[in-house]
Amino acid sequence: MSSFSHLTHPEWTDRARGAFYGLALGDAYGMPTQSLSRERIAEQFGRIDKLESAFADQPIAPNLPAGSITDDTEQAVLVAELLVEGDGTIEPKAFAHALMEWEASMKARGSLDLLGPSTKQAIERIAAGENPLRTGRFGTTNGAAMRVTPVGIAFDLRQREAFIDAVLQSCVVTHHTTLGIASAAAVAAAVSAGVNGASLAAALEAGIDMAEQAASRGFWVAGGRIAPRLRHARELIRGCAEHDVAELIYDVIGTSVASQESVVATFALAFDAERRGGSIEAALGAAASLGGDTDTIAAMLGAILGACSGYDALPAGPVATIRRVNALDLDPLVDRLLGLRARTD
DSSP states (O other): OTTOOOOOHHHHHHHHHHHHHHHHHHHHHHGGGTTBOHHHHHHHHSSOOSOOOOOTTOSSSTTOOTTOOOHHHHHHHHHHHHHHHTTTOOOHHHHHHHHHHHHHHHHHTTOSOOOOHHHHHHHHHHHTTOOTTTTTTTOOBTHHHHTOHHHHHHSOTTSHHHHHHHHHHHHTTTOOBHHHHHHHHHHHHHHHHHHTTOOHHHHHHHHHHHHHHHTTSSBOOOSOOHHHHHHHHHHHHHTSOGGGHHHHIIIIIOOSSBHHHHHHHHHHHHHHHHHHTOOHHHHHHHHHTSOBSHHHHHHHHHHHHHHHHOGGGSOHHHHHHHHHHTTOOOHHHHHHHHHHHHTTO
């Protein structure tokens, strides 16, 4: 695409690290506010402008320290590991087994942050002996989109069919639907475009285009389609006063786990960030202050913004915190994911 600059492989690495660490950073920003209303967040925190600890009665992440990641980052790491172990291919039964093992480990740690509704239903069907190629036929929530960033790092969206196939492999077990696949394709394409050197505006357009292209894959389900909703969000943000953006997203677009809400809300925040030209930290704070599925919205936003700006544009102090608190080192995975990407460069 003409809007992509030619990057050297070291520049790829900076963008890819920005995407993966941006995802983790957004996840940590949204951790203490997930599943809360805007009003409850304002009462407890005011406006989020830094990493915060979760309070004792947080419904999903009680008492977690500031900088803690959640299922968004952990499942993205799981996808990345499956991709590199499978040499660019995710085998459905292996994916299902990895998800079941992940949830068991979370339960063993006493975590309340377990599998989402679409993934949970799919795993139960697999455990009952159903074909993994059919278990995801009801999945319309944002679980596939939240963990798809490694696909955007490992695959170049300019290789369109291979790219969509890779997105599909990351969706098929749990979100094998038109909505699940299109929403994951939108996020993965925006990340992939960013790794290729796209501006934020161009990356968001690439995400809309790929959502359109991928919408024919998977089992059809009723619901407003992702690409038209993304275009509508772009127009809503263009016509919205800056101080009304959060209310518009919360009231009109929605911030639930439904992919038609949270993925569209993510893009709406990115459109607003592109318009304002503000810092990544401010954008993630806005996402964490929204209410609803804040950790997932902020994680997807962080991945897109980080891919388009690079690792060095992420706030150094908060990144150091998430690396320390979670003993998080994503660099070896980033290197291996880029090794997959380089084969088709």
